Amino acid sequence: xxxxxxxxxxKERFSGDILDVxxxxxxxxxxxxxxxxxxxxxxxVFRRMKARFNIATGTDVRHGIEILYHFTFEDINLMxxxxxxxxxxxxxxxxxxxHFKAAxxxxxxxxxxxxxxxxxxxxxxxxxxxxxxxxxxxxLRCDYEEWDxxxxxxxxx
Amino acid sequence: MxxxxxxxxxxxxxxxxxxxxxxxxDRKVTARVQYRVGPPPLQPFIDIIKLLGKETLVPAGAxxxxxxxxxxxxxxxxxxxxxxxxxNDINLSAGFMGDLIVAVYLLxxxxxxxxxxxxxxxxxxxxxxxxxxxxxxxxYELPFVLAVAVPIIKSGYSLSLGDILAAQARDxxxxxxxxxxxxxxxxxxxxxxxLALVPFDVPExxxxxxxxxxIEYSGTPLAVYRLMKNMLFCTLPLFIMMLFMxxxxxxxxxxVYGALKYVGIVALITVIRNTNPRLRxxxxxxxxxxxxxxxxxxxxxxxxxxx
Amino acid sequence: MSFKLxxxxxxxxxxxLSTGSCNNCDIEVLDCLTPRFDIERFGxxxxxxxxxxxxLLVTGSCNRKSVKRLKRLYEQAPKPCLxxxxxxxxxxxxxxxxxxxxxxxxxxxxxxxxxxxGCPPKPxxxxxxxxxxxxxxxxxxxxxx
Numbered sequence: 001x002x003x004x005x006x007x008x009x010x011k012e013r014f015s016g017d018i019l020d021v022x023x024x025x026x027x028x029x030x031x032x033x034x035x036x037x038x039x040x041x042x043x044x045v046f047r048r049m050k051a052r053f054n055i056a057t058g059t060d061v062r063h064g065i066e067i068l069y070h071f072t073f074e075d076i077n078l079m080x081x082x083x084x085x086x087x088x089x090x091x092x093x094x095x096x097x098x099h100f101k102a103a104x105x106x107x108x109x110x111x112x113x114x115x116x117x118x119x120x121x122x123x124x125x126x127x128x129x130x131x132x133x134x135x136x137x138x139x140l141r142c143d144y145e146e147w148d149x150x151x152x153x154x155x156x157x
Numbered sequence: 158m159x160x161x162x163x164x165x166x167x168x169x170x171x172x173x174x175x176x177x178x179x180x181x182x183d184r185k186v187t188a189r190v191q192y193r194v195g196p197p198p199l200q201p202f203i204d205i206i207k208l209l210g211k212e213t214l215v216p217a218g219a220x221x222x223x224x225x226x227x228x229x230x231x232x233x234x235x236x237x238x239x240x241x242x243x244x245n246d247i248n249l250s251a252g253f254m255g256d257l258i259v260a261v262y263l264l265x266x267x268x269x270x271x272x273x274x275x276x277x278x279x280x281x282x283x284x285x286x287x288x289x290x291x292x293x294x295x296x297y298e299l300p301f302v303l304a305v306a307v308p309i310i311k312s313g314y315s316l317s318l319g320d321i322l323a324a325q326a327r328d329x330x331x332x333x334x335x336x337x338x339x340x341x342x343x344x345x346x347x348x349x350x351x352l353a354l355v356p357f358d359v360p361e362x363x364x365x366x367x368x369x370x371x372i373e374y375s376g377t378p379l380a381v382y383r384l385m386k387n388m389l390f391c392t393l394p395l396f397i398m399m400l401f402m403x404x405x406x407x408x409x410x411x412x413v414y415g416a417l418k419y420v421g422i423v424a425l426i427t428v429i430r431n432t433n434p435r436l437r438x439x440x441x442x443x444x445x446x447x448x449x450x451x452x453x454x455x456x457x458x459x460x461x462x463x464x
Numbered sequence: 465m466s467f468k469l470x471x472x473x474x475x476x477x478x479x480x481l482s483t484g485s486c487n488n489c490d491i492e493v494l495d496c497l498t499p500r501f502d503i504e505r506f507g508x509x510x511x512x513x514x515x516x517x518x519x520l521l522v523t524g525s526c527n528r529k530s531v532k533r534l535k536r537l538y539e540q541a542p543k544p545c546l547x548x549x550x551x552x553x554x555x556x557x558x559x560x561x562x563x564x565x566x567x568x569x570x571x572x573x574x575x576x577x578x579x580x581x582g583c584p585p586k587p588x589x590x591x592x593x594x595x596x597x598x599x600x601x602x603x604x605x606x607x608x609x
Contacts, residue, residue: 130528139564151567155556184504193502200507203474207518210468211542214515368513375515375542 003076014041032083039094045071053102058110060142064088095121113140168240176391177201179423186427205380213376218279228381231270235385238263239392245318246404252319268294275370286369289359289438296445301347303453307340308400310460322404330403336459341401343453348393356433357441394422472518473598475507479517483534485524488584489551501587519546525553525566538574549576552583
């Protein structure tokens with residue numbers, strides 16, 4: 001499949017879900033979609049169009065938290081990233097882990113670092129943070145504050 | 158009849174000095190082959206002295222008495238067999254009937270002490286190393302015994318070291334004949350495995366098993382183990398020399414020949430060590446039970462036929 | 465005691481430990497073992513197990529998760545044992561000083577003898593640091609006399 005065919009198929013099939021398409025460069029395309037339609041789009045791209053799920057990244061933009069899911073089409077050197085913006089009041093989204101195993105660990109990491117609930121994830125545990133990290137404190141948010149009284153943050157000079 | 162002074166002087170001091178020097182030669186030649194500068198002289202001595210000054214840690218679930226006495230067991234057997242070999246070498250009639258069997262038996266005890274030490278430390282990596290050492294012993298004892306049978310046959314079916322040396326002084330060295338030469342090749346490969354050197358150092362594989370059998374040893378027990386391994390570097394080539402090359406005759410020019418034979422064996426072991434990768438345990442077992450046993454059997458048959 | 469330390473200086477066995485580094489310092493430590501900067505001429509060998517170690521080479525800023533493991537490994541190293549901190553991350557956490565995962569620098573967890581700065585330090589710097597360590601320990605034994 002060529003690059004045009006891939007983009008046209010995504011745009012025609014999911015025209016109701018797509019909010020914005022940003023064609024950045026021959027290798028990178030960013031597509032903004034609604035949070036409810038993440039699972040149908042991801043499953044179609046992964047299963048039917050044989051893309052590879054690479055990674056998911058999460059960022060705290062001030063009005064919400066946005067997650068990007070990166071899918072790669074290796075034959076044509078194309079990476080399509082699906083952007084989902086979640087409002088700060090309702091940080092929930094359906095989990096992709098039941099559909100493909102590659103999403104399991106990255107969703108655990110986004111959950112513990114940014115505080116997003118993934119509905120339907122089979123095994124939501126801590127991945128990187130230690131066991132004695134307090135609940136409800138999310139390090140990668142913009143409003144994270146130092147909670148550790150015993151931390152030493154100067155160089156001692 | 159072995160006197161206590163002989164035990165200390167020949168069994169321990171002479172063997173330790175020669176063994177540690179041979180270990181230094183081995184490390185220096187290895188370094189030079191790899192285009193490096195090697196360790197300074199007396200480095201193996203300093204290693205042992207430094208280890209004697211470190212504290213000894215016994216792991217929590219280990220069998221404490223076995224853990225601490227396994228190195229002493231191996232060390233004692235090496236001292237004993239060194240004394241036996243040196244005393245027989247110097248004074249040909251000081252041996253007794255069957256002391257060749259005693260020597261072969263005592264030479265397996267160091268490997269067994271390593272196995273016991275590995276299983277006594279409560280560590281899964283040490284258990285893997287010890288079980289691999291067990292398989293290696295099963296593999297190399299068979300061709301070793303067959304190779305040792307060749308000098309026995311050639312010296313008129315006598316089981317005493319003194320008689321074998323006397324027969325070689327009379328008829329010429331065993332390695333000169335075809336069967337003796339084949340048996341010498343087999344014995345050199347087995348010595349490489351007994352010393353736990355590459356390509357057969359799979360029980361103590363450094364990067365693979367984080368130290369293998371010796372992972373939990375520290376301080377004085379580790380010093381005793383290392384001293385035992387270094388002393389084997391003197392005892393095993395001496396054994397090979399006495400069986401196949403006529404021993405180390407101590408009169409006149411023969412000392413130089415003997416020293417050259419010993420350095421030749423050490424150099425051969427170092428060259429084999431530097432030019433080969435490490436074998437897996439199943440490849441090592443297949444190597445010893447396949448080609449090596451075949452060659453040893455052919456050597457025995459040739460010796461029986463008189464060649 | 466001074467005799468033990470003197471013997472230790474002539475044949476220090478090195479154990480390399482990374483507490484969450486970016487691995488650049490580890491690569492530089494590995495460079496020291498190559499023929500170009502050969503450290504076996506000082507008698508140093510790479511110890512395969514912590515129980516054979518005389519000198520601990522620690523790289524990386526200490527995460528919360530690796531504090532426990534670092535303390536256990538330091539207790540398992542037979543004393544006398546020297547600790548060398550290599551790279552900026554182990555001196556004072558470097559650029560990770562305000563990170564949520566690195567609360568304290570390394571020398572508040574285990575006692576450090578020599579600090580080798582650099583990001584990453586060159587192998588020549590590592591060898592110079594080890595020489596300074598040897599001189600420092602020798603100076604201590606001379607003073608004790």
